[in-house]
Amino acid sequence: xxxxxxxxxxxxxxxxxxxxxxxxxxxxxxxxxxxxxxxxxxxxxxxxxxxxxxxxxxxxxxxxxxxxxxxxxxxxxxxxxxxxxxxxxxxxxxxxxxxxxxxxxxxxxxxxxxxxxxxxxxxxxxxxxxxxxxxxxxxxxxxxxxxxxxxxxxxxxxxxxxxxxxxxxxxxxxxxxxxxxxxxxxxxxxxxxxxxxxxxxxxxxxxxxxxxxxxxxxxxxxxxxxxxxxxxxxxxxxxxxxxxxxxxxxxxxxxxxxxxxxxxxxxxxxxxxxxxxxxxxxxxxxxxxxxxxxxxxxxxxxxxxxxxxxxxxxxxxxxxxxxxxxxxxxxxxxxxxxxxxxxxxxxxxxxxxxxxxxxxxxxxxxxxxxxxxxxxxxxxxxxxxxxxxxxxxxxxxxxxxxxxxxxxxxxxxxxxxxxxxxxxxxxxxxxxxxxxxxxxxxx
Amino acid sequence: xxxxxxxxxxxxxxxxxxxxxxxxxxxxxxxxxxxxxxxxxxxxxxxxxxxxxxxxxxxxxxxxxxxxxxxxxxxxxxxxxxxxxxxxxxxxxxxxxxxxxxxxxxxxxxxxxxxxxxxxxxxxxxxxxxxxxxxxxxxxxxxxxxxxxxxxxxxxxxxxxxxxxxxxxxxxxxxxxxxxxxxxxxxxxxxxxxxxxxxxxxxxxxxxxxxxxxxxxxxxxxxxxxxxxxxxxxxxxxxxxxxxxxxxxxxxxxxxxxxxxxxxxxxxxxxxxxxxxxxxxxxxxxxxxxxxxxxxxxxxxxxxxxxxxxxxxxxxx
Numbered sequence: 001x002x003x004x005x006x007x008x009x010x011x012x013x014x015x016x017x018x019x020x021x022x023x024x025x026x027x028x029x030x031x032x033x034x035x036x037x038x039x040x041x042x043x044x045x046x047x048x049x050x051x052x053x054x055x056x057x058x059x060x061x062x063x064x065x066x067x068x069x070x071x072x073x074x075x076x077x078x079x080x081x082x083x084x085x086x087x088x089x090x091x092x093x094x095x096x097x098x099x100x101x102x103x104x105x106x107x108x109x110x111x112x113x114x115x116x117x118x119x120x121x122x123x124x125x126x127x128x129x130x131x132x133x134x135x136x137x138x139x140x141x142x143x144x145x146x147x148x149x150x151x152x153x154x155x156x157x158x159x160x161x162x163x164x165x166x167x168x169x170x171x172x173x174x175x176x177x178x179x180x181x182x183x184x185x186x187x188x189x190x191x192x193x194x195x196x197x198x199x200x201x202x203x204x205x206x207x208x209x210x211x212x213x214x215x216x217x218x219x220x221x222x223x224x225x226x227x228x229x230x231x232x233x234x235x236x237x238x239x240x241x242x243x244x245x246x247x248x249x250x251x252x253x254x255x256x257x258x259x260x261x262x263x264x265x266x267x268x269x270x271x272x273x274x275x276x277x278x279x280x281x282x283x284x285x286x287x288x289x290x291x292x293x294x295x296x297x298x299x300x301x302x303x304x305x306x307x308x309x310x311x312x313x314x315x316x317x318x319x320x321x322x323x324x325x326x327x328x329x330x331x332x333x334x335x336x337x338x339x340x341x342x343x344x345x346x347x348x349x350x351x352x353x354x355x356x357x358x359x360x361x362x363x364x365x366x367x368x369x370x371x372x373x374x375x376x377x378x379x380x381x382x383x384x385x386x387x388x389x390x391x392x393x394x395x396x397x398x399x400x401x402x403x404x405x406x407x408x409x410x411x412x413x414x415x416x417x418x419x420x421x422x423x424x425x426x427x428x429x430x431x432x433x434x435x436x437x438x439x440x441x442x443x
Numbered sequence: 444x445x446x447x448x449x450x451x452x453x454x455x456x457x458x459x460x461x462x463x464x465x466x467x468x469x470x471x472x473x474x475x476x477x478x479x480x481x482x483x484x485x486x487x488x489x490x491x492x493x494x495x496x497x498x499x500x501x502x503x504x505x506x507x508x509x510x511x512x513x514x515x516x517x518x519x520x521x522x523x524x525x526x527x528x529x530x531x532x533x534x535x536x537x538x539x540x541x542x543x544x545x546x547x548x549x550x551x552x553x554x555x556x557x558x559x560x561x562x563x564x565x566x567x568x569x570x571x572x573x574x575x576x577x578x579x580x581x582x583x584x585x586x587x588x589x590x591x592x593x594x595x596x597x598x599x600x601x602x603x604x605x606x607x608x609x610x611x612x613x614x615x616x617x618x619x620x621x622x623x624x625x626x627x628x629x630x631x632x633x634x635x636x637x638x639x640x641x642x643x644x645x646x647x648x649x650x651x652x653x654x655x656x657x658x659x660x661x662x663x664x665x666x667x668x669x670x671x672x673x674x675x676x677x678x679x680x681x682x683x684x685x686x687x688x689x690x691x692x693x694x695x696x697x698x699x700x701x702x703x704x705x706x707x708x709x710x711x712x713x714x715x716x717x718x719x720x721x722x723x724x725x726x727x728x729x730x731x732x733x734x735x736x737x738x739x740x741x742x743x744x745x746x747x748x749x750x751x752x753x754x755x756x757x758x759x760x
Contacts, residue, residue: 036477041569041574042574042681043574043681043682044680044681044682044684044685045576045676045682046574046575046680046681047574047576047680047682048575049574050573050575052573092532098513101601133727184730192756208728208729210729210730211730212730212733213685214685214688214733215672215691215732215733216677216678216685217676217677217682217683217685217686218689219677220469220471220472220473220717221469221716221717221720221721221732222725222729224462224465224469224717224721225720225721225724225725225729227465228459228462228721229464240682241576241677241678241680241682244576244677244678245676245677245678248676248677252590252602252604253602254602269574269676273578273580274678296600349610361680373656
């Protein structure tokens with residue numbers, strides 16, 4: 001009898017808590033803009049995911065604390081742990097979309113691919129900042145997906161362009177060997193079509209070294225192959241535990257580190273530090289600020305980290321991946337602000353947010369106003385181009401920290417854009433009936 | 444095609460002997476490390492018939508405890524001692540909370556319990572240490588770093604990492620110590636008795652609970668050694684848990700109950716997958732080692748279903 005009473009009491013308490021929680025959510029949704037953050041602080045990819053999650057959270061939280069949100073409306077933030085797992089990512093999406101979600105940042109190409117068909121149906125845009133499906137840059141086919149500031153194909157073209165510069169011109173790539181080591185998942189396979197096209201065009205040999213998720217920390221075979229094949233350059237598309245292991249293995253086989261270049265996701269401070277002294281000279285692409293010398297980051301420290309409103313360790317502010325997370329949230333925040341201006345509404349919907357992102361114009365003046373002058377290259381989204389193919393730079397590890405090692409390098413837009421459009425058309429055909437764009441263009 | 448399969452790999456081995464030696468060395472080191480992981484599984488399976496699904500996370504847990512303590516100002520050797528103590532407490536806790544209430548339950552229930560233990564340790568570990576990867580305190584523990592390059596021929600080079608040499612030495616010492624423990628000590632003999640027959644062992648006064656706690660502790664020590672060695676090669680993070688499952692083909696090959704089987708199985712898999720990947724992998728686009736290990740194990744199983752050194756089970760009806 002006692003146990004029945006306990007169960008009844010427990011159920012009542014649970015229901016009470018549940019309803020009050022629901023009531024709070026609804027109440028908040030009416031006077032707040034709800035931004036779910038799909039993050040991963042656990043699992044094999046936590047090494048990279050934690051910094052990104054902290055950066056994303058802290059910038060938006062800072063806007064709440066310092067400015068009272070955006071346009072006088074607070075942001076309601078909710079993190080959902082995906083573990084970089086596509087199934088869990090979709091579960092997070094389904095669990096949060098009904099709460100008035102404005103935008104999703106999957107932080108996984110696998111999850112992004114799952115959400116792309118859902119975005120137009122649920123009218124909630126997907127922002128895959130510098131990752132995801134490259135073809136989604138074609139806004140006429142993918143009005144609900146944004147991959148500003150660059151696609152992986154843009155990135156791959158920049159790497160080859162940079163290598164060409166080192167060799168005295170792209171024509172000198174003829175006969176060279178370029179190795180490509182990548183996480184054998186949707187993410188790592190994404191740039192291969194473009195790299196193959198570039199190999200054909202410029203006459204270099206592309207050597208591929210896939211690393212399975214289960215082999216991330218066991219790459220000796222891949223690097224023995226590298227040692228035997230003796231590529232002139234190595235390019236890496238790694239994530240999570242794959243990055244530090246690859247850098248350690250490269251040091252181990254004495255690969256010249258100045259000829260080893262990672263994508264912007266293989267640019268973490270911990271990744272390079274793992275290689276110790278031997279990692280000096282390792283390079284990676286980047287499109288977000290290096291270091292913590294920015295007024296907006298000072299505000300994050302003051303209003304969020306020092307105030308105990310974040311799990312961020314103050315020393316990690318300014319790290320490459322932390323800053324990347326901040327830039328992601330800058331784009332979210334500017335999308336919301338633009339949407340508010342366009343619609344005249346304070347509390348916006350996913351449809352408004354789509355318009356805001358499509359009209360995004362983060363110019364130098366605005367970056368300065370945000371306290372982020374020089375933090376990123378000015379970026380602009382148009383209805384046709386949701387990535388923008390913005391310039392990126394190369395940074396180099398000096399044994400202790402990253403230093404900018406090149407100026408801004410433009411992607412090979414003339415080559416990439418037609419391929420992106422062809423790939424978008426192919427995607428629409430394969431997923432027929434893919435809806436024709438009916439969404440209005442705010443520009 | 445036939446040339447690529449049957450002749451070219453051997454020509455390569457002949458023409459680049461330094462590279463072949465490097466492949467053999469890497470295979471040897473990988474084999475030793477696989478064997479270390481497999482040992483943890485074997486110890487527990489031998490004494491209790493349980494496939495310990497949690498062995499992988501025990502590797503992570505031991506590594507994180509060691510590094511986490513050191514990060515908090517505990518000197519390396521004291522941290523090592525405290526980690527050993529922590530593995531002892533874990534072993535005692537597992538015996539009291541997980542194993543003891545499940546005595547006489549079917550093996551599948553015990554397997555499920557170790558899966559539960561895995562998820563508990565993942566959650567508990569992340570709660571205590573966070574999800575960020577940590578650098579192994581290799582130098583603080585007095586383990587060697589750096590490498591030695593041996594010149595071979597005119598431009599040949601074989602590079603030996605000092606930490607890999609240390610891994611091999613530690614693995615050999617560990618196996619020798621376990622061998623002596625199992626064969627020469629009273630507890631070791633009791634453990635073997637438990638492995639043979641639980642009820643018979645109980646009837647002669649052997650404490651099943653005590654033996655299980657000891658065996659989980661031994662598996663914890665093996666996990667710690669594995670965590671240090673693998674952690675030094677990459678870093679200590681929860682991703683290491685996945686590496687532990689490299690031991691599965693080793694167990695299939697070497698048998699679930701044999702310590703020499705784990706060693707020999709580990710070496711066969713280590714050499715096999717490296718040589719296979721480096722000399723034949725290119726024919727199918729590379730990346731074959733993750734499944735090649737299972738193919739090697741299955742081929743052996745065709746001829747010895749109980750594994751190389753496993754006990755042959757004959758049930759009469």
